Amino acid sequence: MSKHYDIIIVGSGVAGLSTLLYLTANEQYKNGALSIALIAKGALDQTNTDWAQGGIAAVKSLQDNFEKHIEDTMIAGGHVNDFNIVKKVINAAPALMQDLINWGIHLDKKIDGSFDLVKEGGHSEARIWHYQDTTGHALQETLIKKTKLVEKLVIKTNNSILKVEKDENDVFHLLNFDKIAKTTESLSCSQLVLATGGVGCLFEKTTNQSITTGDGIYFAHQLGAKIKNLSFIQFHPTGLYSNSAVSFLISEALRGAGAILVNKKLEAFMQQYDPRGSLAPRDIVSRAIISEMNKLNSEFVYLDATKIDPAYLTTHFPNILKHCKDKFDIDLFKDLIPVVPTQHYSCGGIEVDEFGETSIDGLFAIGECANTGLHGANRLASNSLLEAIAFAKFATTRLLVKSNINKVPIFKKTMDLTKIKYLDRSMIQYIISKYAGVTRSNDGLKSGIEALCQIRANALSVEMNSKEEYSLLSWENEIILELGILLLEDAYSQPNNIGVHYNLDLI
Numbered sequence: 001m002s003k004h005y006d007i008i009i010v011g012s013g014v015a016g017l018s019t020l021l022y023l024t025a026n027e028q029y030k031n032g033a034l035s036i037a038l039i040a041k042g043a044l045d046q047t048n049t050d051w052a053q054g055g056i057a058a059v060k061s062l063q064d065n066f067e068k069h070i071e072d073t074m075i076a077g078g079h080v081n082d083f084n085i086v087k088k089v090i091n092a093a094p095a096l097m098q099d100l101i102n103w104g105i106h107l108d109k110k111i112d113g114s115f116d117l118v119k120e121g122g123h124s125e126a127r128i129w130h131y132q133d134t135t136g137h138a139l140q141e142t143l144i145k146k147t148k149l150v151e152k153l154v155i156k157t158n159n160s161i162l163k164v165e166k167d168e169n170d171v172f173h174l175l176n177f178d179k180i181a182k183t184t185e186s187l188s189c190s191q192l193v194l195a196t197g198g199v200g201c202l203f204e205k206t207t208n209q210s211i212t213t214g215d216g217i218y219f220a221h222q223l224g225a226k227i228k229n230l231s232f233i234q235f236h237p238t239g240l241y242s243n244s245a246v247s248f249l250i251s252e253a254l255r256g257a258g259a260i261l262v263n264k265k266l267e268a269f270m271q272q273y274d275p276r277g278s279l280a281p282r283d284i285v286s287r288a289i290i291s292e293m294n295k296l297n298s299e300f301v302y303l304d305a306t307k308i309d310p311a312y313l314t315t316h317f318p319n320i321l322k323h324c325k326d327k328f329d330i331d332l333f334k335d336l337i338p339v340v341p342t343q344h345y346s347c348g349g350i351e352v353d354e355f356g357e358t359s360i361d362g363l364f365a366i367g368e369c370a371n372t373g374l375h376g377a378n379r380l381a382s383n384s385l386l387e388a389i390a391f392a393k394f395a396t397t398r399l400l401v402k403s404n405i406n407k408v409p410i411f412k413k414t415m416d417l418t419k420i421k422y423l424d425r426s427m428i429q430y431i432i433s434k435y436a437g438v439t440r441s442n443d444g445l446k447s448g449i450e451a452l453c454q455i456r457a458n459a460l461s462v463e464m465n466s467k468e469e470y471s472l473l474s475w476e477n478e479i480i481l482e483l484g485i486l487l488l489e490d491a492y493s494q495p496n497n498i499g500v501h502y503n504l505d506l507i
Helices: 015-023 066-076 083-103 135-147 215-223 254-258 282-296 310-316 318-328 382-404 427-433 440-456 467-494
Strands: 003-010 036-040 154-156 158-165 174-179 183-194 233-242 246-248 261-262 301-305 339-344 349-351 363-365 419-421 461-463
Touching: 003 174, 015 036, 015 135, 015 382, 036 339, 036 349, 083 135, 083 382, 135 233, 135 382, 158 183, 183 215, 183 382, 215 349, 215 419, 215 461, 215 467, 233 254, 233 318, 246 318, 261 282, 282 339, 282 349, 310 318, 349 461, 363 382, 419 467, 427 440
Parallel strands: 003 036, 003 183, 036 154, 183 363
Antiparallel strands: 158 174, 174 183, 233 246, 233 339, 261 301, 301 339, 419 461
């Protein structure tokens, strides 16, 4: 028999845990009238949120205002953002920051006790709330601690959803796999919240966690939800380069503090591409870096932080300082940092309305897996954590209303394990990375689509065995393949160059 809940949340990053906290603060939950379960693919802290360095964007200072933040967001997004959503989120930001403060988050302050707001690329004012260069970890830790104070919570960690179906009574049925016990179970819910993150593992090099395989987007697509602008992938300009790999993200806040990009000849080059220099939005900076690498036949450029006050570096970027020194013997006080653009964030995804609900009744998507309209064609730095918290709160109002609708599940036999295909993940990632990178072309996109479709056609299907680890990896590989095809097809269909999408044939 399947265990039924009013709401199941999939994902334990800022989107999932914030939604959980907003829901459980309601009297319906406190009175026992609302049942909720949260499913995490890894440990509760194995999330992209935990790795976020920069901060959370919200207007605070007297020099700043909502209109400036709105305009910065629209400019970064190529003005294809949903203006009403941009306005709604940014206007809500100060109250959302107060929610986080009430939940206990630690944020850096100045000597006078005021919050230490900093500036990042694309922002016209200093409005980034942060804790050193580990804001995401501080946020994740705060949410987990707050969650542990909530009674009667059902949280399943190290669990993967293998299949999602919807019955005739609009109830969702999930096949859940416990990766520790190696067992499966059937679950059902009246409302399903996908907070599963982005698609980083579709690419060879990413700043994302290893579990970020786009599961939520895949399931939403299978259920018939609209997927929009999946090819709008933001590449972070400054992934730390070492031995042909990207192993660490160098926060944009470092450029906000005065670090400058220079090429192999040690020439500052960003002013040639944009008057904002090294503080231009990420899509512009990434393309400029690729251009300089091509011009000089180099595998990376440098980020020069040697002119920043050492005391400021020590207090604001201790994690970056320590990681670069301990792992790569790079001393930020005197050495240049080799950097290269790397896959970072999904600006598109599951299309949702202003309350986070998809085109499928009762199916919600929050955080990076969703396309809310806030980011447009390119996310403004530090707007992502803000978006997740905002839509967690927006979605809660509708989830609570819908939870009063009595949905009776049509219980089926135990859901069967899905069939899987034997696939080469590295080959799929290579094709996606080659043809859907910082720059693209029509011929390349067509070649990529054909190559991925050929892989799918040639793959042998077998029954999944929950006792074997390769089964779970093969299941993820199939998701990566299917989303890779969708991503390349979406890129090929884009009519114009805008934001992060740059097709050389559309220049």
